[in-house]
Amino acid sequence: MKTALTIAGSDSSGGAGIQADIKTMAANGVYAMSAITALTAQNTTGVSDIMEVTPKFLGEQIDSVFTDIRPGAVKIGMVASAQLISKIAEKLKEYDAKNVVVDPVMVATSGAKLISDDAIETLKTELMPLADLLTPNIPEAEVLADMKIGSEAEMEAAAGIISRKYGCDVLCKGGHKVSDASDLLCTDSQRIWFRGERIDNPNTHGTGCTLSSAIASNLAKGFSMEKSIERAKAYITGALSARLDLGQGSGPMDHTFDIKSAFTEEAAE
Ligand SMILES: Nc1ncnc2c1ncn2[C@@H]1O[C@H](COP(=O)(O)OP(=O)(O)O)[C@@H](O)[C@H]1O
Numbered sequence: 148m149k150t151a152l153t154i155a156g157s158d159s160s161g162g163a164g165i166q167a168d169i170k171t172m173a174a175n176g177v178y179a180m181s182a183i184t185a186l187t188a189q190n191t192t193g194v195s196d197i198m199e200v201t202p203k204f205l206g207e208q209i210d211s212v213f214t215d216i217r218p219g220a221v222k223i224g225m226v227a228s229a230q231l232i233s234k235i236a237e238k239l240k241e242y243d244a245k246n247v248v249v250d251p252v253m254v255a256t257s258g259a260k261l262i263s264d265d266a267i268e269t270l271k272t273e274l275m276p277l278a279d280l281l282t283p284n285i286p287e288a289e290v291l292a293d294m295k296i297g298s299e300a301e302m303e304a305a306a307g308i309i310s311r312k313y314g315c316d317v318l319c320k321g322g323h324k325v326s327d328a329s330d331l332l333c334t335d336s337q338r339i340w341f342r343g344e345r346i347d348n349p350n351t352h353g354t355g356c357t358l359s360s361a362i363a364s365n366l367a368k369g370f371s372m373e374k375s376i377e378r379a380k381a382y383i384t385g386a387l388s389a390r391l392d393l394g395q396g397s398g399p400m401d402h403t404f405d406i407k408s409a410f411t412e413e414a415a416e
């Protein structure tokens with residue numbers, strides 16, 4: 148079985164973060180492992196508290212994974228502090244990690260800030276240069292490229308700036324647009340659009356975590372970057388289309404929409 152590691156924060160409501168990543172990796176057929184950067188007390192309406200692990204303990208989790216079951220891909224999500232980011236960079240280099248997907252998580256849909264300002268600088272200087280793929284949403288791409296994005300042409304310009312600056316592929320996600328949900332991949336030689344119809348569903352908690360984990364899963368399985376994104380886009384479209392409706396705010400998606408087995412039958416009366 149192919150393997151993948153998520154290095155991210157825990158979401159107590161299960162829709163984003165580590166929980167979304169593990170469900171996604173399992174649904175995409177890879178063995179999922181985790182190194183937790185922080186616990187969040189969070190639900191569909193917001194984040195009420197965050198408790199970070201120490202850099203030493205994060206390093207020990209990563210050591211435990213890499214020295215035993217080597218991950219075929221690594222997805223990195225919420226990392227709130229500069230010290231934790233430096234520790235991750237150190238360990239990725241130490242273990243020569245492959246297929247590194249960095250989701251530069253900054254702000255949750257609910258509005259909660261998930262990274263400190265000084266950590267954004269460390270993310271740029273230490274972690275992003277180690278990525279094979281960066282997956283900013285539009286507000287994150289605006290911060291990273293230092294420009295406003297209001298059109299597809301501006302998405303292309305911003306993704307180009309970020310890709311050149313950090314020497315990696317960039318997927319600028321279009322979930323924050325109002326017209327459609329098309330994402331743009333920028334490599335050193337190509338611009339590829341992944342076109343998506345906007346699904347009329349207010350429950351989009353964890354879409355970014357889910358997409359980046361699905362891409363990492365497909366990279367771990369040996370698909371090319373383009374094919375991995377195409378497959379991940381189909382997966383998230385399916386998860387959103389299942390129209391799960393839980394919680395009082397922006398609810399989670401159905402990560403298991405495509406899994407039917409003897410163990411997923413209806414609940415007992
Ligand atoms: N309403 C929607 N309908 C279809 N796809 C969506 C919708 N909202 C987000 N997506 C898709 O979900 C993925 C994550 O994008 P986005 O929501 O922009 O990320 P983030 O959660 O980091 O803000 C992208 O592939 C995007 O196109």
Ligand SMILES: Cc1ncc(COP(=O)(O)OP(=O)(O)O)c(N)n1
Pocket residue numbers: 155156157158163164165187189224225252254255256257261351352353354355356357
């Ligand atoms: C623990 C944790 N990590 C990341 C996020 C943000 O997730 P994302 O997929 O970007 O989805 P939204 O929150 O923007 O819907 C989070 N909320 N919690």
